[in-house]
Amino acid sequence: MHDDFTRCYRAVQSRDARFDGWFVIAVSSTGIYCRPSCPARTPLPANVSFHPTAAAAQRAGYRACKRCRPDASPGSPEWDVRTDVAARAMRLIADGVVDRDGVTGLAARLGYTVRQVERVLGAELGAGPLALARAQRAQTARTLIESTDLPLSDVAFAAGFSSIRQFNDTIRAVFDCPPTQLRHRRGGRRGLRAPEAGAVVLRLPVRKPFSHDGAFAHLAATAAPGCEEVRDGAFRRSFRLPHGVGFVGLTPHDDHVRAVLHLEDFRDLPVATARCRRLLDLDADPTAMSEVLSADPALRPLITRAPGRRIPRTVDEHELATRVVLGQQVSTAAARTLTARLVTEYGRPVSDPAGGLTHLFPTAGDLRDATVPGIPGARRDALQALNRALDDGDLVLDPGADLPRARAALSALPGIGGWSTEVIAMRGLGDPDAFPAADAGVRTAGELLGVPIAEHSVRWRPWRSYATQYLWSVLDHPINHWPPKETT
Template sequence: MHTDTERCVRAVQSKDARFDGWFYTAVLTTGIYCRPSCPAVPPKPAHMVFHPSAAACQQAGFRACKRCRPDTSPGSPEWNVRADLVARAMRLIADGVVDREGVTGLAARLGYSTRQIERQVRAELGAGPLALARAQRARTARLLAETTDLPMADVAFAAGFSSIRTFNDTVREVFALSPSELRTRAPKHAASGTPGVITLRLPFRAPLHPDNLFGHLAATAVPGVEEWRDGAYRRTLRLPYGHGIVALAPRPGHIACRLALSDPRDLTVAISRCRRLLDLDADPVAVDEQLRADPALTPLVDKAPGRRVPRTVDEAEFAVRAVLGQQVSTAAARTHAARLVTAHGTPVDDPEGGLTHLFPTPEELAALDTDALAMPRTRRTTLTTLVRRLADGGLRLGADSDWPETRAALLALPGFGPWTADVIAMRALGDPDAFLPTDLGVRRAADALGLPSTPSALTTRATAWRPWRAYAVQYLWATDSHPINVLPA
């Protein structure tokens, strides 16, 4: 979008927050870059240049605006809509792969050479993977400096910097402030009450309707791993350097987030996964505009605009839970999952609630005694085949997954039909166009709305909803009184 100068100028002049994260405005006369909705008086169009990423602005010599804080914008929705190489690379960069494995590790995961990755990412983002990871480290450093009392040396290494000098130089270059000045200028927040807990706000593009989003997570919560407590969804997180516990609660204009991490180096990854869980980088205006064009969906969208797709923080975990939920009630699926957690999950301490375990890994589940599973033999075979394929690397589910290829691989497994493959594509892989025409709730809603209720006919009708059919499913599900559609008290 940054190449459409006229459209970008209009967005800046109207201070349109919907475009935050889509592009960044660099001001030639001041040397700063801003989000489109910056509250400052818009510069003259002749003084504006537009970049596709904060990293591109930084490479061009611009520093972040101290007023609008462009580094806190929602992420670009492009990376959640597309499954091409650049989008998959951006999802992996957000998950910290470059910091942990370098550009060579990023390229190896994607199956391309480092030169191909560099060229394609730079062509679209205006900066290479290293620069994008550097910008992400700067954001993390700012967040830690402003919201914690960690010593600056700990902030530097937790944000992913290799040295104190690099940390200091980067922060000064990006923000025109020293790390200590960032901390001094930050608004004072009330103490969390628990040592080591980081409190922050997760931004999103309005509107956001939280009922089905948090209702689904709360209604399907696995005891010990997830819970709804004091108006917040809480769960344990398995992270690259350790583990964490997060509490997420809807608030006007943001999601309140409380993170307790065993290793602060996991902060960037934890935030990225929480944003993905709640689908916070979606573009609800584009989604709702497309769905509202169908007269059958218009009243549903108008009643509760901004529905999101509840996703996951762990793709393998969700795949296991999808199999456990085949042809059983929500309560039965939670019971099956809770038994696996108790028997095979890693114990954790939770001073603020009732969380007890991390969900077991595929490697831990590959050794389980299938005879102890209280489920039909065919489903046990489905489950054991899945976890073994995940454990030995024969099947990979992650931010870098190619949606069509992974769906085909899932359908090749015994016991995997279209519903299971598509619900994993929708909620674990993040495919915004995944559709569930055989789902009973979807078919009931379609029938009540006068839409075709047979899978083939409904799929044909849903062509007009593409590429947002996963969001259409949320609107259709919301016509039911199931607890997944109700924000818990």
């Protein structure tokens, strides 16, 4: 989009917040880059250039605006819906792959050479993987500096910097001031107060409109006992991170989600934040989705009633795939029972500092030979085959997964049919056009709306995953009750 000067400039003139995260505007007369909705006076066209990412603007010598804080806007929805190499790379960079494994590790995950990856990202995004990872570290650091009371030394390592000097130099270069000044500028305002010691509290920005009840209700209704719970109005869960264990409580608000994180290792904070955003689909583009789906009279009233529904996703694609297999042809309550048995038998026990979570969900390696009382032999075989493929690397399900290849590998496994593949693609891999046409709830909703699902769904492309969320919303089912009638 950043290549369309006229469209971008019009968005800036109207201060349209819907375009925040899609691109940044750089002003040569000030040396500053901003988000499109910046309240400052619109610069002259001759002084303006547009860049696809903050990293590209920084590479061109621009500093972040101190007024509109472009790094605090929601992420670009482009990386969620695209399946090309650049988008896959951006999702992996957000998940911390460059910081953990370097550019070589990123290239290996993508199946390309380092030179190819650098060339593609440079051409597409105006910056290479190292610059993109650096921009992400700077954005994380600024968020922590301004929204928490963590010591600056802790902020540096939590944001992924390898030294205090590197942290100081980067903050000065990107924001034109030292970290101490960034913290001082917030005035008398203290950071978001944690409800208990050792917690980090963040405001996760969202792209509006944001109808959060659907995603939170679905996550609550399907919560895996031991790994997930609803407590004090928050959806909480445990999850495995690169350097340790994490716990998060997520509370929805109209313009943000409040996240309370407990981490064994502060270095996991950027990854934990990215996975929480992915879990709640916070970077989706509700405007583009609504424009297509609202054209259908059958869906229009549902969208008008709750604009901006999100897809309830996952913090762990392997976990989601396993839970989908467990949930084949059983009710939501039965799937929870089976999942609880699996977690208790194979999950790693943990100590929750702020609630009742007791386990981490088991890894693919833990489940290679798993048996769960109450499931048929064919589903047991499917569960084992899935986790062996994941553990051996024959099936890749992660933020950088090649979607067509993952679909083909899933379909080749015994017991993984069309419904399972579509749900894993939708909730695990974020395919905006996945569509579980065989789902009982989808079929029932079609009957209630008076539309033949198979034929009618063509008009919902490329947003059929979001159409599914609206179809499910017409059902009298626990996935549509938030707060839940009974806490877990």
